[in-house]
Amino acid sequence: MTQFTRQMTVGQFEELFPTDDACKMYLVARRWPNGVHCPRCGSDAKLSYLKARPFHWQCRNCSGTGYRFSVLVGTIFENTKIGLRDWFRVIYMMLTGKKGVAALEIQRVMGFGSYETALYMTHRIRAELVDPEFRKLMGIVEIDETYVGGKNKNRHADKRMVGSGVANKFPVIGAVSRKGTLVARALDSVNVGVADAFIREAVSEKVDLVATDESGLYASLSKKGVPHASVNHMRGEYVRGNVHTQTIDGFRSLLKRGILGTFHNVSKKYLPLYVAEFEWRYNNRTNADIFGSAVGCC
Ligand SMILES: [Zn+2]
Numbered sequence: 001m002t003q004f005t006r007q008m009t010v011g012q013f014e015e016l017f018p019t020d021d022a023c024k025m026y027l028v029a030r031r032w033p034n035g036v037h038c039p040r041c042g043s044d045a046k047l048s049y050l051k052a053r054p055f056h057w058q059c060r061n062c063s064g065t066g067y068r069f070s071v072l073v074g075t076i077f078e079n080t081k082i083g084l085r086d087w088f089r090v091i092y093m094m095l096t097g098k099k100g101v102a103a104l105e106i107q108r109v110m111g112f113g114s115y116e117t118a119l120y121m122t123h124r125i126r127a128e129l130v131d132p133e134f135r136k137l138m139g140i141v142e143i144d145e146t147y148v149g150g151k152n153k154n155r156h157a158d159k160r161m162v163g164s165g166v167a168n169k170f171p172v173i174g175a176v177s178r179k180g181t182l183v184a185r186a187l188d189s190v191n192v193g194v195a196d197a198f199i200r201e202a203v204s205e206k207v208d209l210v211a212t213d214e215s216g217l218y219a220s221l222s223k224k225g226v227p228h229a230s231v232n233h234m235r236g237e238y239v240r241g242n243v244h245t246q247t248i249d250g251f252r253s254l255l256k257r258g259i260l261g262t263f264h265n266v267s268k269k270y271l272p273l274y275v276a277e278f279e280w281r282y283n284n285r286t287n288a289d290i291f292g293s294a295v296g297c298c
Helices: 010-016 020-031 084-095 103-110 115-129 155-160 192-202 246-262 271-283 290-297
Strands: 047-049 056-059 067-070 140-148 170-177 182-186 209-212 228-230
Touching (some): 020 084, 020 290, 084 103, 084 115, 084 271, 103 115, 115 271, 115 290, 140 192, 170 246, 170 271, 182 246, 182 271
Parallel strands (some): 140 209, 209 228
Antiparallel strands (some): 056 067, 140 170, 170 182
């Protein structure tokens, strides 16, 4: 089982964020840990605080007439009718549980008038969690692909079913270093070329070992110069020395339980966002301040 560090409680959250201003103060500290800087020019040389407008500053470095900005400028919280405290609550709800929370549940708990508001917020937050600059995986790396979504009754056999059984399921491929970092991607289709491209993107050339199951997708990795070994799940072989896929299996089950159990399936269009959310949560599982890190991304 993948272990997750305990996050702040609802009581602690409410104590930390009694008002919108408390949230803005927190955001200032998160955005600018070394003091407020102009979001346009990055400088703090000619910055003044606009006392008449709380949480607003003016920069005279990048504009002679003064560029005015608030703490919300350039964040997903800008130009929405949703209060920062509501945004914070939704981020807290989404990311502090293991399996996420559906927009319908957010609408219910938050008392939003429309489902679309909850859906809009969760998608905006997820989009900020996509990590374009990860470091390539090293050490021993496990790789596996899976299918999520769809209404296939035979869910347990999904890995083996190629053809009609996976017609309305969407493939996701993942690679995880035994040291802990995970990279996962939603794919349009799965074939050797796509798997190779993913491995080149996610895995360092200096990797010690790539462990997979017997899938043909990975069968020719050794020939391509990748140190590779596989276990044969079809024949009941799950562990052979340090060759196994138990770490990536842990992520796969979190993803599948989350997509099915929490989100009751997702559309193909938004699957990459959900995968990003699960990847982010997994990679932050020992981070005691998941909420704060997420706010820092937004
Ligand atoms: Zn400026």
